[in-house]
Amino acid sequence: SGTCTSNSRELTNMAIQLYNSKDGGKTWEPLSMVNTNAEGKFNAVWVSLTSGTFLIKAESTATTEYNSATATVNLAIEPTDNTSNGGTVFTVTSNSTISQLIFNSNTTELSFTATGTTGTTGYVSVNIPKTLINDLTDLKVYLDGNELTYISAQDQDTWFITFTYSHSTHTITMNFANNNQTQNTPDMMWIIAIAIAIIGLIAAVTIFAVQKKKHR
Known part of the structure; x- marks a missing residue:
């Protein structure tokens, strides 16, 4: 889950593509495409078949008003x-x-x-x-x-x-x-x-979009 903002203003109905990587960012696997709600928030559920350490990336594509933006976090997950x-x-x-x-x-x-x-x-x-x-x-x-x-x-x-x-x-x-x-x-x-077992998780990231300037 996370938020998409520009200058502290929540951006609604922004498309956010989520990815994960198991090799330190060398390759990325798409997880889900979600849209932000009226408060600029988004969420998705990822059920992993393995434990370990991953990278989770959220990405918004460029629009006529905003540049593209990405945010990446490290996610470690282990069973007891x-x-x-x-x-x-x-x-x-x-x-x-x-x-x-x-x-x-x-x-x-x-x-x-x-x-x-x-x-x-x-x-x-x-x-x-x-x-x-x-x-x-x-x-x-x-x-x-x-x-x-x-x-x-x-x-x-x-x-x-x-x-x-x-x-x-x-x-x-x-x-x-x-x-x-x-x-x-x-x-x-x-x-x-630690035994290897996993039922699921929610990855948390925050993504910031930067508004394009019309003039220098």
């Missing part, structure tokens, strides 16, 4: 190793490159590496099913072992957690039960095997 919650999936959407996504169901910790160009701002949006985590009261987010401020929201089935940081290469740990996370010791995370 808890068979009692079969099909439960974490998704992480970011403008950083996400790797080493691991969820430890024994300690209820999610960890991953986020990499981006130094001097720019990175963001992460994490979607967590409530069937796996039913309360965020004790949630702590750590960036390289230092506690990080986050914003949380929810709907009937899912928690949405977002936070920002300055880009480089970071280890991010999300501790849902506050199980004695020690600052400045990100290497204490234990890596576990």
Whole structure:
């Protein structure tokens, strides 16, 4: 899901083509063509047959009034190793490159590496099913072992957690039960095997269109 705007103004009935890439952007596979609504919003559902790390791209074509515009995000998706919650999936959407996504169901910790160009701002949006985590009261987010401020929201089935940081290469740990996370010791995370299973996901992107100038 996402929005299409020009100078902070929502654009209605704009055609948005969505793509995904499994090879870092070398090739793209069309996902869906959707139109923005009266609020400039669009959404589509993609059911993936595999887990892993993908690129998701939204593209609007040029019109008589607006130039073309694209937005691309990194999407990491992994199932949990808890068979009692079969099909439960974490998704992480970011403008950083996400790797080493691991969820430890024994300690209820999610960890991953986020990499981006130094001097720019990175963001992460994490979607967590409530069937796996039913309360965020004790949630702590750590960036390289230092506690990080986050914003949380929810709907009937899912928690949405977002936070920002300055880009480089970071280890991010999300501790849902506050199980004695020690600052400045990100290497204490234990890596576990994750079974391959996926039921679906919604990829989030925001796309901005730029209005053409009639005169220089």
